[in-house]
Amino acid sequence: MLKPGSRWKSQVCSAEAVLVRPPKIDGVPQCGGVDMVPMDGEVAAATALAGLDTGCLVGKRYRSDELAMEMLCTKAGTGALGFAGTALELVEAKKLPSSD
Amino acid sequence: MRVSLLLDLVAETLPDRIAIDGPGGSLSFGDLHARARGFAASLEGSTARNVGFLGVNSPALPAVLFGAALADRPFAPLNYRLPDDGLRKLAARLAPAVIVADDDMAARIAGIDGIEVRSTATLAGLAAPEDWYPASEDEDTAVLLFTSGTSGEPKAALLRHENLTSYVVQTVEFLGADEEDATLVSVPPYHIAAVLALLTSVYSGRRVVQLEAFTPEGWVDAAARFAVSHAMLVPTMLARVLDRIEEVGTALPALRALAYGGGRMPLSVIHRALALMPDTGFTNAYGLTETSSTISVLGPDDHALARSGDAAGLARLATVGKPVPGVEVEVRDGNRVCGPNEPGEVFVRGEQVAGRYAERAATDDDGWFATKDRGWFDADGYLTVDGRLDDVIVRGGENISPGEIEDVLRTHPQVADVAVIGAPDEQWGERVVAFAVPRDPAFSDGPALSDWVRARLRSTKAPAQVHFRESLPYNDTGKLLRRLLRDELAD
Incomplete structure (x- = not known):
């Protein structure tokens, strides 16, 4: 099982992300439909698949309820964060008042 | 996800933004990260199981908090207001430990078996080699916090990395703060709200202004001088701040958000606050040490309703609003879940709820934590917390x-x-x-x-x-x- 808090980078763009909640099934996070690599891993330049080139925004979280998986984008890119060929969905966080 | 990652991410993205500010000096996110790493590296090979902290709010506090996480050891802030024998008893419970102490407090914990005391003044000079990184990430507990013990021996609540980061990630936007935003922290380091203020501020990229110790004069002065936009106060502090503002007539135009919690707020105080600070948004936050702070909030919109004289808004002022995302709250009478307006004991479940004290489990088999607070929901889902059941x-x-x-x-x-x-x-x-x-x-x-x-x-x-x-x-x-x-x- 992948570690919560593990960091990944895209092979198709500049995106970086933290795996906040790992998926329940085997596999690694993807960006633009291509497997991401661990932050200290080697990147082989690749191209985002059509339909998965919708991008990701820094500071936003992306989730799949079905997989119980969630990622935090820490560096923006042109590929969509996803898993097993499907894009994760942007979490529309309800803005909470600051309480600390 | 680990607490130290919150700082890693922000320090990489905004190394030059000011992280910590105040009369005690300022530090950028990059500097803070370097000090935390330096402190963590200095613990390599140490037999310490815990990292204690005995001091007032200062730039050393976040360096030790994040440094302890990087060094894979729980961080345990100690209450310097305790009498010597009570303080020494708590310190001894951390052994073997390194306790970082302010110079004027270090002597109070000298000569305890298994306790190495270090001075907060030594932190500024520490640095880790560039290729240093944590040797292990095995320790689940990020923060060990002694409860205030108003009703007996202090218990050690163990807040796991997952408890804290799940709260931060779900309730705060990463880098969501503007560069001019600043949070004023005046609760002492051993209060859960001080720990959470550091974590949420760092994650949102918001400058933290620290007050060494709370006085109403010091608070109003710092809020004005550092153009503070956010702050949190406990009820007794808010009442004294209002007295001070009335007395000197200071306007705080930058103060957008003022949260209060940590005890029952007298309605008369909050009415005064709404009138005296017409442009500030108020938030009532309810939480406990064991729940990683806030589990329910009554936000600025409801406070604004009350300020306008709206009857529903006024009624809600006596409530702590609604549970935050990721938290379930139930009111129970025995084993039965109470209906609207029926009082009972408040139970909480969620990722931010600590499962353990050092001494025993804190939750039942289904993950519910009994708060020992008496409360009830109204028909609209607003929670009233009436006080301790024992009272x-x-x-x-x-x-x-x-x-x-x-x-x-x-x-x-x-x-x-x-x-x-x-x-x-x-x-x-x-x-x-x-x-x-x-x-x-x-x-x-x-x-x-x-x-x-x-x-x-x-x-x-x-x-x-x-x-x-x-x-x-x-x-x-x-x-x-x-x-x-x-x-x-x-x-």
Whole structure:
């Protein structure tokens, strides 16, 4: 099982992300439909698949309820964060008042 | 996800933004990260199991908090207000440990078996080699926090990395703060709100302004001088800040968000606050040490409704609003879940709820934590927290809430502060006794105060006795020490 808090980078763009909640099934996070690599891993330049080139925004979280998986984008890119060929969905966080 | 990652991410993205500010100096996110790493690297090879902290708010605090996480050891801030023997007992419970202490406090914990004391002043000079990184990430506990122990020996709540980061990630936006935003932290380092303020501020990229210790003068001065946009206060602090603002007429135009919590807020205080600070958004936050702070909030919109005189808004001022995302709250009477407006004990479940004390489990098998607070939901899902269950007065089989009687007494023109407790009574089991601080020291008309309550609630809730005092006993984070008042009656 992948570690919560593990960091990944895209092979198709500049995106970086933290795996906040790992998926329940085997596999690694993807960006633009291509497997991401661990932050200290080697990147082989690749191209985002059509339909998965919708991008990701820094500071936003992306989730799949079905997989119980969630990622935090820490560096923006042109590929969509996803898993097993499907894009994760942007979490529309309800803005909470600051309480600390 | 680990606490140290919050700082790693922000320091990489915005290394030059100011992270920590205040009379004690300023640090950028990059500098803070470097110090945390330096401190963590200095623990390599140490046999310490825990990292303690004994000091006031200063740039050393976040360096040790994040450094302990990087060094894979729990961070344990200690209450410097404790008398020496109480403090030494808590310190000894951390052994083997490194405790980082302010120079004027270090002697208080000298010579304890298994405790190595280091000075906060040494942190600034520490640095880790560039290729240093944590050797292990095995320790689940990020923060070990002793509860205030108002009702017995302090318990050590173990807040796991997952408890804290799940709260931060779900309730705060990464890098969501503007560069000019600043949070003023005036609660001491051993209060859960101080720990969470550091974590949420760092994650949102918001500057933290630190006050070494709270005084109303220092708070108002720092809020103005550092153009503070956000702050959190406990009820006793807010009342004193309002006095100060009235006295000197300071305007705080930058202050957008003021949160309060950590105890029951007298309605009279919040009404004053709404009137005195018309452009500030208020948030009432309810939480406990064991729940990684906030589990329910009443936000600025509801406060604005109340400010406009709206009846529903005014009624909600007495509530702590609704549970935050990721948290379930139930009110129970025994094993039964209560319906709307039915009082019972407040139970909480969620990722941010700590599962353990050092001594025992904190939650039941299904993950529910019993808060020991009495409360109820209204039909719209707003939660009222009435006070500690232990403080409920049982008079002739009737459950009487001290808070309700206190609220009524506070509306009397002669009452500046008040506490209501139950005293043993042969006929009724318990009777209602009030301790009042009069505005005019010459005022001592107890029967008039009892009549005041009788006319507004009912006769069973009217105090059988009223004792007059110059002040009431609070601990330094604003919790009323009812135990001391009970002891006083027993003597």
